[in-house]
Amino acid sequence: MHKAFKYFKVSSVAFLIALLNSKFVFAEEQNRIIERNDGYMSIVVYTLLSVIALFTFFSLIYIFLKQLNIEWDFQKDDEHH
CATH class of the missing domain: 1.20.5 (Single alpha-helices involved in coiled-coils or other helix-helix interfaces)
Structure with a gap:
């Protein structure tokens, strides 16, 4: 049971990173990203x-x-x- 809980934590962190990445991609599509x-x-x-x-x-x-x-x-x- 504890191994499944460990993988759940890792999966949730990966999901949050993917969600954050999609936010930046959406901002780039709307041309609201900070330019260099x-x-x-x-x-x-x-x-x-x-x-x-x-x-x-x-x-x-x-x-x-x-x-x-x-x-x-x-x-x-x-x-x-």
Whole structure:
């Protein structure tokens, strides 16, 4: 019985997503959907560049830590000196 209830929850979420999607399709047919402005591509470019910059930054930190053989595990117990 509990498996059927789980599938009912998933089915209801899928139904709500489909209902929301049909609302946007209907809005597009009525030409009431928000259009992209002229600066849309600049926002996309800046977003992609910032993601690439963050990836490069954290990759350099990872390489730096590996080169210096620094291993930090916050779940380890502290060693007594």
